[in-house]
Amino acid sequence: QKEVEQNSGPLSVPEGAIASLNCTYSDRGSQSFFWYRQYSGKSPELIMFIYSNGDKEDGRFTAQLNKASQYVSLLIRDSQPSDSATYLCAVEGRSGYALNFGKGTSLLVTP
Amino acid sequence: ETGVTQSPTHLIKTRGQQVTLRCSSQSGHNTVSWYQQALGQGPQFIFQYYREEENGRGNFPPRFSGLQFPNYSSELNVNALELDDSALYLCASSLAIGTNYGYTFGSGTRLTVV
Numbered sequence: 120q121k122e123v124e125q126n127s128g129p130l131s132v133p134e135g136a137i138a139s140l141n142c143t144y145s146d147r148g149s150q151s152f153f154w155y156r157q158y159s160g161k162s163p164e165l166i167m168f169i170y171s172n173g174d175k176e177d178g179r180f181t182a183q184l185n186k187a188s189q190y191v192s193l194l195i196r197d198s199q200p201s202d203s204a205t206y207l208c209a210v211e212g213r214s215g216y217a218l219n220f221g222k223g224t225s226l227l228v229t230p
Numbered sequence: 231e232t233g234v235t236q237s238p239t240h241l242i243k244t245r246g247q248q249v250t251l252r253c254s255s256q257s258g259h260n261t262v263s264w265y266q267q268a269l270g271q272g273p274q275f276i277f278q279y280y281r282e283e284e285n286g287r288g289n290f291p292p293r294f295s296g297l298q299f300p301n302y303s304s305e306l307n308v309n310a311l312e313l314d315d316s317a318l319y320l321c322a323s324s325l326a327i328g329t330n331y332g333y334t335f336g337s338g339t340r341l342t343v344v
Contacts, residue, residue, distance in 0.1 A: 123272070153332075155335075161337065161338075162318075162320055162335040162336060162337050162338045163273065163320070163335050164335070165332060165333070165334075168332065207272050207273075209272075212275070214286050215327075216261075216263075216278055216285060216286055216327050217263070217275040217278065217286060217288060218265075218273075218275065218333065219275070220265075220272030220273045220274070221272050222270070222271055222272050223272055
């Protein structure tokens, strides 16, 4: 079992809709969770991080964490074509300093 | 405030050769991590340096080695290159050890081994 799992997609949503990206992780002891956005050929860019159960909102983005279910999600409201990218879920590894990344979910927002 | 810079941006090497990739960390960041991202995959942790010492290592063979300098810049060296080493190599800096400090990624070096 991979440590961090994401549906590779592509996930296609119309402009203005809510995009929902999901991630599960295997290490119950993980404490820190991150969402990165990566445009094709570019490096990952941090969007959100979350440490506590519940929701965390930042502009159009909401991260949701459920440690009991070992599940973290990212909601993007009012999706724009510029949101089209690969979204990487990253979870703190057992070491406490390395990030374990999922393969990423490709999001396509259609005009 | 400058970001994380990596050089070169692209590189083509022949199997069996050696390569050195360079990274200048963001101002004020004393911790540098290196990740390898193969096509269609998420980044994989190679190792981390903190104040010039290797702080931890992922599941990579010894032919992957690194250095961190007093100014906190860093090098990744790969010996005896293999075709599977073709990937995007990402350097990430942070204020200190621990993922909760957050990582700032550089733009990466695209290595192609032929």
